[in-house]
Amino acid sequence: MFIQDIFKKSQKTKMRIESHIEPQAYSGSYSLWDYFSGEKDYFAMDSGKEYNVNYYSMATRAYNLYQTNEFVKAGVDRIVQFLVGTGLELYPTPKEDFLKRKYGIELKDSFKKDIKDLWVLYCTEKEVSADKQNDIHQLAKNIAFNAVVGGDVLIIRRVVNGYNEYQLVDGRNVYSSKTLNSDTGNKIKNGVEVDKNGRHVAYYVLDDDGKEQRIKAFDDNGNLYAWLAYTNKIRIGSTRGYSILGAIMQKMDKIGDYTENEVLASALNGKFVATIDQDATSTGVNPLNNKTLGGASKVLPELSKEKFEDKTLIDKIYTQLRRFTNGLVLHMPRGQKLQSYDTKRPNVNFGVFLDANMKYDYASMGLPYEVVLMVFQNNFSASRASLKMFEAILKFTRKYLCIDGFYKLAYEQFFDLEVLKGNLEAPKYIELRNKPGYADNAYLLAKFEGMPIPHIDPVKEVNAVVTKLKNGLVDFEGALQELGSKTNFETLYKSYSEQIKKLHESGISLQGITPDNEKDEDDNNDR
Template sequence: MAKKKNKITGKNLKIAKNYANHGASKQKVVFKGLDDTLKSVNTDLGKEVKKTLMARSRELWMGSPLATGALKKLRTSVIGSGLRLKSSVDNSILELSISEKKEIENKIEKIWKLWAETTECDVERTSNFYQIQQLAFLTSLIDGECFALLPFKKRVGEIFELKIQLIESERCMTPPEKANDPRVKNGVELDSENCPTAYWFCDDPYSITKKKYRRVEAFGQKTGRRNVLMILEKERIGQQRGVPILAPVIESLLQLGRYTHSELTAAVVSSYFTVFLENDKDLGGTGFGEPISDSEEKDHSEKNIEMGPGVITELPAGMKINLANPTRPNTAFDGFVKAMAIQIGAALELPHDVLLNKFDSSYSASRAALLEAWKMYRMRRAWIIADFCNPIFREFMDEAVAKGFIEAPGYFENPLVRQAYLNCKWYGATQGQIDPLKEVTAAKVRLETGLSTKSREIMELYGDDYNEVIAQREIEKEEGNA
């Protein structure tokens, strides 16, 4: 007898739905109210959405201790006192001798310092290159991106013409006459391949009168030079504007700030010790049977009853104070804030120990927290080097070589030679050491086993330049022998 084929029952169909019965379910109550509509990146980050996120992020920066602390922690750890240039020309292309290579690298670094360590690099003449780094990075965190223009401006008494001009994010907007142009999205003009060709900047976005707009090409038409730099962390393909780093935790930070303020207010109120003297006079007269005058009745009705440390106040006749016990301070406050800090820190890639600057665990746990944080710091440091430091250094080298300050044969004739001269590294603040002896011992072992170099270890441990350390050691040796 032939076997009957199994029929697909309703139960089997339900199992076969797979994701439709779980994360993509349309029947489960837990998903009610969740927006299931797919939207383009320009819709998700439209003009009004972008403005709202920026405004709320700035408000948290100005008024939320946890948000301010997180952003300052990122700025201090990623940038610190500034990312400094270490020239490392590619000798496989230039084929220089060791002494020639060292000589050209030292000259590049010295010429660079003449520009970077003065306000000559700033179009506003107020900050040096390292201070501009800090401001550009912090702005990109708060607003989601930071724009930088690279104009040439000749000034009396200055050596170089290259300047850096930072532009706030809200100044990049679409002009009214370009509102219906599909190529211009949120102030960024694109070509057919979604590549930025120009940016539209408003001179005064807060003006109530007619606004003036300026179109700045992303790249020079004749030279291909970068006219506009944009520091942002992309989250999606085709994204042209950045998202503030605080965007996923804006609500959590806002509510946590309100909770903290409420607890602080309650603790302050409960700390007041006030003595109230109740007046036992009848409403119709004084204690001696004399009627209350109109002026006395008015004084009682308008009297303000305030609490304060050690205050003694008299109550009007017929009034009583009934105080509720606020049971402050709240013993659960610290645990709740820590639990929220863990979630907020997870979104910001900051362990709660680092976010709260509270290292009360073991050595291993504290070191693990620092190492995890430094993974993110190094990643963001690599981003700002690629988006900001390296492009500016290229523009600087073009001017320095063109003016004859640096001799680089073949620099403008051969693109490979130019890139060889532009090869460099950037170093900054290190992650610090919980136990310096262990860190130095580990560095010694790496050197002995050939896993590292002295230059790298000095840079990693102290953030210093190897050549400068060696030069200083030679000076100290000569002084010791004198």
């Protein structure tokens, strides 16, 4: 009767909702359970979990894993090393034609070079950090590391004595016990105060005394004062980033424990482990009695306080212990047999298991397995494809974390101050900056290039770039950037011309790069 009631109820429910059903390509039988939600067989999946991310616990666990798990450390280090390296190189790209056409502004020929020279000097100054210990590039590296591991980093910018100063705050200290700012009516989500449009207007930071300090995101003039740099920010409406280790955190922890256990088992297996089998004729005498120290146990009782200085006894103990460490021969009593014990460890399939799992774990971090281990055992084409894919992934992460999250904003703030101080001639820039709109971006456009992925075969890479250059697919500046040179074309041209002239005067010639039609061993291996 109970089942019939349920069936009738489901039929009524079906009648109520049938009019809302989307048109279907397949018009087979219909039941209440025919809504597709990813489950093909009834009750094959659970109802699904709505995860509310605990940023603070996740970040703490991620930092702990980095400190204690070699696999996590290797992956994180590889990402951070290539994201920032020794620092991103600035290439100013102002819209000179636009400024001239639209506003009649003609920039000096040396404008871009002046910017770059000032920026290079600026990046060597450690006064830009609140603790006076880091320059711009070191700050960027710290931001990248903490954002990758912890999820996000709060950056606070101040102007001190006419210079920009940056303070980095661990994302775990961006916290508030409140969910609403009673003065403004703004919501506070995980330490971030947002207005009705979701814009960040303030951050709450825990100081050393555990008190919450409200840090405004913008100053009274609307200039950016504080912001969060993210690695991962997925959900719409979320205010915080979270660790890239989130999806693999538990698995990495278990693999780390398994590895530790295998190493411990190997150490134990390297020692002599045995059991004593006894038959019916055994007297039960312990063959190791008084012999575990190779006879030294008989000498130990003689070492009273009065005799402790007796060097003869000390030497005797030393001799017995040394004999014991080299080996021990036992005369087994009747009916006893010493049996070696095989622990079957370490697991002979340990390496296969580890490789199979770590490939996918590192892939979730955007890392090819070869890059993490720095071991390339495939042919040239396969290894190069792996490196080029990693390079593409790096560009995305570098763009959204390092450049948009720090370098671009720091450059714009640097540009503002240098113009105000008269170190850069930028006609009408302040006027455009203060006007609504984005015309001032014509001055501020710039590219930042990071450390390139090391080439497996540098000659082939150079030949590829030269081929692009010959066919007009790239200019000289772009070719230098693609090869990872931090020298711009004008500087290279000037210095190279002078050096070549001196070489010619000395009668020295340089051989060029490998001709395009020359074959090498790698070409044959690729086939």
